[in-house]
Amino acid sequence: MAKIIGIDLGTTNSAVAVMEAGQPKIVENAEGARTTPSIVAVSKTGDRLVGLLAKRQAVTNPKNTIFGIKRFIGHTFADPAVQKDKVTVPFEAKASATGGVLVKMSDKDYRPEEISAMILQKLKSDTEAKLGEKITEAIITVPAYFNDSQRQATKDAGQIAGLDVKRIINEPTAAALAYGFNKKKNEKIAVFDFGGGTFDVSILEVGDDVVEVKSTDGDSHLGGKDIDQKVLNYIADEFKKESGIDVRKDALALQRLDEAAEKAKIELSTATETEVNIPFITSDASGPRHLLLKLSRAKLEELSREFLDRAMDITKRAMEASPFKVGDLQEVILVGGQTRMPAIVEAVKKFFGKEPNKSINPDEVVALGAAIQGGILRGDVKDVLLLDVIPLSLGIETMGAVATKLIEKNTTIPSAKSQVFSTAADNQTSVEIHIVQGERAMAADNKSLGRFILDGIPPSPRGMPQIEVTFDVDANGILNVKAKDKTTGKEQSIRIEASSGLSKEEIEKMQKDAEANAAEDQKKKELVDAKNMAEQLIYTAEKSLKDNANVSDDIKSSVNDKIAVLKKEKESGSIDSIKSATEALSTELQKIGEYLSKNPPASEKPVGEPEVKDAEVKEEKKDENEKKDDLEPKV
Amino acid sequence: MDEEENNIELDKEGLDDSVVVEEHAGDTIKKLKERLKEAESKAREYLDGWQRAQADFANLRRRDEEAKSEFVKFANLSFVQELIPVLDSFNLALAHASTGRAQVADVKPVYDQFFSILKQNGLEELNPMEETFDPKYHEAIGVVPTDEPEKDHKILEVIQKGYILVGKIIRPAKVKIGEYHG
Numbered sequence: 001m002a003k004i005i006g007i008d009l010g011t012t013n014s015a016v017a018v019m020e021a022g023q024p025k026i027v028e029n030a031e032g033a034r035t036t037p038s039i040v041a042v043s044k045t046g047d048r049l050v051g052l053l054a055k056r057q058a059v060t061n062p063k064n065t066i067f068g069i070k071r072f073i074g075h076t077f078a079d080p081a082v083q084k085d086k087v088t089v090p091f092e093a094k095a096s097a098t099g100g101v102l103v104k105m106s107d108k109d110y111r112p113e114e115i116s117a118m119i120l121q122k123l124k125s126d127t128e129a130k131l132g133e134k135i136t137e138a139i140i141t142v143p144a145y146f147n148d149s150q151r152q153a154t155k156d157a158g159q160i161a162g163l164d165v166k167r168i169i170n171e172p173t174a175a176a177l178a179y180g181f182n183k184k185k186n187e188k189i190a191v192f193d194f195g196g197g198t199f200d201v202s203i204l205e206v207g208d209d210v211v212e213v214k215s216t217d218g219d220s221h222l223g224g225k226d227i228d229q230k231v232l233n234y235i236a237d238e239f240k241k242e243s244g245i246d247v248r249k250d251a252l253a254l255q256r257l258d259e260a261a262e263k264a265k266i267e268l269s270t271a272t273e274t275e276v277n278i279p280f281i282t283s284d285a286s287g288p289r290h291l292l293l294k295l296s297r298a299k300l301e302e303l304s305r306e307f308l309d310r311a312m313d314i315t316k317r318a319m320e321a322s323p324f325k326v327g328d329l330q331e332v333i334l335v336g337g338q339t340r341m342p343a344i345v346e347a348v349k350k351f352f353g354k355e356p357n358k359s360i361n362p363d364e365v366v367a368l369g370a371a372i373q374g375g376i377l378r379g380d381v382k383d384v385l386l387l388d389v390i391p392l393s394l395g396i397e398t399m400g401a402v403a404t405k406l407i408e409k410n411t412t413i414p415s416a417k418s419q420v421f422s423t424a425a426d427n428q429t430s431v432e433i434h435i436v437q438g439e440r441a442m443a444a445d446n447k448s449l450g451r452f453i454l455d456g457i458p459p460s461p462r463g464m465p466q467i468e469v470t471f472d473v474d475a476n477g478i479l480n481v482k483a484k485d486k487t488t489g490k491e492q493s494i495r496i497e498a499s500s501g502l503s504k505e506e507i508e509k510m511q512k513d514a515e516a517n518a519a520e521d522q523k524k525k526e527l528v529d530a531k532n533m534a535e536q537l538i539y540t541a542e543k544s545l546k547d548n549a550n551v552s553d554d555i556k557s558s559v560n561d562k563i564a565v566l567k568k569e570k571e572s573g574s575i576d577s578i579k580s581a582t583e584a585l586s587t588e589l590q591k592i593g594e595y596l597s598k599n600p601p602a603s604e605k606p607v608g609e610p611e612v613k614d615a616e617v618k619e620e621k622k623d624e625n626e627k628k629d630d631l632e633p634k635v
Numbered sequence: 636m637d638e639e640e641n642n643i644e645l646d647k648e649g650l651d652d653s654v655v656v657e658e659h660a661g662d663t664i665k666k667l668k669e670r671l672k673e674a675e676s677k678a679r680e681y682l683d684g685w686q687r688a689q690a691d692f693a694n695l696r697r698r699d700e701e702a703k704s705e706f707v708k709f710a711n712l713s714f715v716q717e718l719i720p721v722l723d724s725f726n727l728a729l730a731h732a733s734t735g736r737a738q739v740a741d742v743k744p745v746y747d748q749f750f751s752i753l754k755q756n757g758l759e760e761l762n763p764m765e766e767t768f769d770p771k772y773h774e775a776i777g778v779v780p781t782d783e784p785e786k787d788h789k790i791l792e793v794i795q796k797g798y799i800l801v802g803k804i805i806r807p808a809k810v811k812i813g814e815y816h817g
Contacts, residue, residue: 021692032803043770044788053770060768060775060812134759180708251777252794387690414686474688 004137006370011063011070012196017371028125041065050122062090072101074150092426105182117160138163139370144170144202144216172202173211174369195336197223203322215322224338227304262470268297301343331365332356391507397434397443400528406471418470430455441521454483454492516577529579562588723747761797761808774807778814787815
C-alpha cells in the first residue's frame with residue numbers, strides 16, 4: 001500500500017514527512033533541503049520555478065514571483081486582510097468573477113489554490129523521486145483559525161496537484177501528535193508557534209484520540225524575519241555612526257549584512273555574545289572599511305522585545321479566550337524556528353509557569369505530526385507499537401561505588417542487555433547486585449531501585465567467576481534484573497515495577513543534577529578508576545611475589561616498598577599521585593620478570609602469566625568490583 | 636493433545652453445531668478454553684517479539700545517528716587540520732604587515748594556498764560572467780539596464796562568486812543581470 005505523506009504547507013516554508021518503520025521522517029527536496037520556500041515564479045524564459053529556485057530570482061522578477069499565497073487562499077477579495085496584504089505584495093492581486101482572489105503571474109491569472117498546488121506538486125514529485133515510489137495520498141496541515149472555505153481551498157489545491165487529501169488537520173494538532181500527546185487522557189495543551197513570518201498560539205484539549213482546539217489567536221505578519229530585519233538595521237546604523245556610510249544602499253553589502261544578521265541571531269541562541277565580522281564591507285576615500293561589531297544576547301533581546309511582547313499579549317488573549325486557566329495546562333509545545341531563542345523560551349515558561357517541550361525540531365514538528373496522522377489512517381501506527389523510551393539510565397553499582405550503566409537513557413523499550421562482571425576479592429562467594437537509576441557517575445548520587453545477593457559462587461581467585469547480569473525492561477517499563485553465575489548456573493533475580501514511577505519533575509531534576517555535576521562526577525570517576533587500577537596492580541604484585549619466592553631479596557624489598565607507597569596513595573592521594581605510584585610499581589614489577597628470565601626457576605613456571613591473565617580478565621569483563629574493604633565485596 | 640484436537644475437528648465436521656453443543660458441551664468448552672489460552676499466550680509472545688524488534692530498530696537507528704554525527708566531527712577534524720597551514724601563512728603575513736614590509740601582492744599566495752586546499756576537497760568556483768541567468772546556479776540581487784538586446788537576461792556583474800562542492804551547489808553566485816530597455 002502506498003504511503004500517505006504529511007505536508008506542512010507553510011506561509012514562508014513547507015516541509016514533507018513520511019512514516020518509515022513506525023517513525024515519522026522528513027523527506028529532503030531535490031535541492032537536498034529539509035524545507036522548501038513556499039514561492040512560485042515564472043521566469044523570463046517562461047520556466048515555472050518553485051521553492052529555492054523561485055526565491056533566487058525573486059529580486060529581479062518581482063511581478064512574476066508569488067510568495068505568501070497562504071494569506072490569500074480561501075478568502076474573498078473583499079476581505080479586509082486581503083485588501084491590506086494586496087498593497088504590500090509586489091505581484092498583482094485582483095478580484096475574480098465570483099469575488100475570489102486572483103494573482104497574476106506572467107500575464108496569466110491564477111487562483112491561490114492553483115499556486116498552492118504548484119508548491120504541492122513539487123513537494124509530491126521530489127518526495128516520489130526520493131522515496132522511489134508513487135505518492136497519491138496526503139495529509140495537509142492548516143492553521144487552527146482557517147475557516148471552512150480556506151480548508152476547502154487547501155484541499156482543492158491538493159487535488160489539483162494530483163493528491164488525494166485524506167484529511168486537513170490543524171497545525172497545533174499535528175504538533176501535539178508529533179509529541180504523542182494524542183494518547184494522553186484529558187490533557188490540556190498550549191502550542192506556541194513562532195515561525196519565520198507568522199505567529200500562532202492555540203489552546204488544545206486532548207481526550208480519547210480527539211484533539212479539540214479550544215481557542216486560537218495570532219498575527220499573520222509577525223515572525224523571525226522581523227527580528228532579522230531589526231538586527232540588520234541596528235548593525236547598519238551602528239556602522240553608519242562610526243563610518244558615515246549607509247551600507248544598506250549597496251546591494252552586495254546588504255546581502256552580506258543580511259546573512260551576518262541572521263547568523264548572529266542564531267549564534268546568540270547558544271552563545272551570550274557574538275562578533276559580526278564583515279571584512280571589506282565597503283570603501284571610502286580613506287580606503288577599504290571593515291565591519292566589526294560585538295553583539296550580545298542582551299542587545300538582541302532588547303531589539304526583539306517589541307515582537308516578543310506582541311507575541312505574549314496575543315498568547316494572553318488566546319488563554320483568556322479558552323475555557324481554561326493557565327494552571328490547567330499540562331503541556332506547552334514550541335513550534336517554529338524562532339522558538340530556539342532563549343528569550344522566547346523564557347517568556348513562554350514565565351507565562352505558562354512550566355518548561356515548554358522543545359525536543360522535536362520546531363521547523364519540522366508539524367510535518368512530522370501530519371505524517372503520523374497519515375500513519376494512523378493507514379494503520380501504520382498501532383497502539384501496541386507506540387513504544388516508550390526510558391528517561392534515565394539503568395545500571396548497577398560496581399567496584400569503587402561507581403554506577404555502571406547497562407541500559408542508557410533514551411533507549412526505546414522493550415529492551416534487554418547483559419554484561420559479564422566478576423568478583424573483586426579472592427574466594428568471594430557472593431555478590432550484591434545494587435540496581436540504580438540516573439546519570440550520575442557515583443552510585444550513591446543516583447536513585448536506588450533495589451538490591452539482591454547472588455551467593456553460592458565457588459571459591460576462586462578474584463576476577464575468575466563470570467557473573468552475567470541481565471537487564472530487561474518490558475514494554476510497560478517494568479525492569480527485570482537477573483544475575484547468573486556462569487559456572488554453576490545458579491541465578492537470582494528481582495522485578496522492579498517502580499522504574500517508570502518517577503514524575504516528570506523528578507526526571508527533569510535528575511537530568512539537570514547530572515548536567516550540573518558532570519565535571520565533578522567525571523573527576524570522581526577518574527579517581528575511582530585510578531584507585532581500581534592501583535588495587536588491581538597491588539594484587540598482581542603481591543601475587544607475583546608469592547608465586548616467585550626465588551627472586552632476589554633486593555627486588556622483593558623494592559617491590560614491597562612501592563606496594564606500600566601505592567597503598568598509602570590509594571587511600572589518601574590525588575589522581576596524579578596514585579597514577580605515578582601505580583606506574584612506579586608497574587616499572588618495578590618488570591624487574592621480577594627480568595630477573596626470572598636471567599635466572600629461570602627449576603620448575604619452569606611461566607612467570608609473566610598471572611599478570612597477563614589478570615589483565616585479560618579485566619578487559620573482557622569490563623569491570624571488577626568491590627566495596628571499600630574486601631570483606632564485604634560486591635558486584 | 637494433538638489427537639484430541641483432531642477429534643474436535645472431526646466432531647465438528649460430522650455433526651451439527653447444536654448436537655455438538657448438547658452432547659459434548661462440557662468437553663468442547665474446556666478444549667476451546669485451552670486453545671484460547673494457548674492462542675493468547677502465543678499472541679503475547681508475538682507481540683513482545685514484534686515490540687522488541689521495533690524497539691531494537693529504534694535503538695539501532697539512534698545509535699546510527701550518533702555514530703554519524705561522530706563521523707562528521709571526525710571528518711571536519713581532518714579538513715581543519717589541512718587548513719592550519721593557511722593560518723600559519725596569515726600569521727606570517729600579518730607579522731610582515733605590521734612592519735610595513737608586506738605588499739598587497741603578498742596576500743595572493745595565501746589565497747592560492749587556501750583555495751587549492753578547498754579545491755582538493757572538492758570545491759569548485761562559479762564565476763558565471765556573461766552567462767545566461769539560471770536560478771539553479773545563480774541568485775539575482777539586482778538588474779543592470781542595458782540597451783543591447785543580446786545582453787538581456789545575461790549576467791553582467793558577478794557580485795559574489797558561487798561554490799559547488801562535489802556536484803552540490805553550496806552557494807549560488809550572486810549576480811546582477813541585464814535588463815533590456817529597447
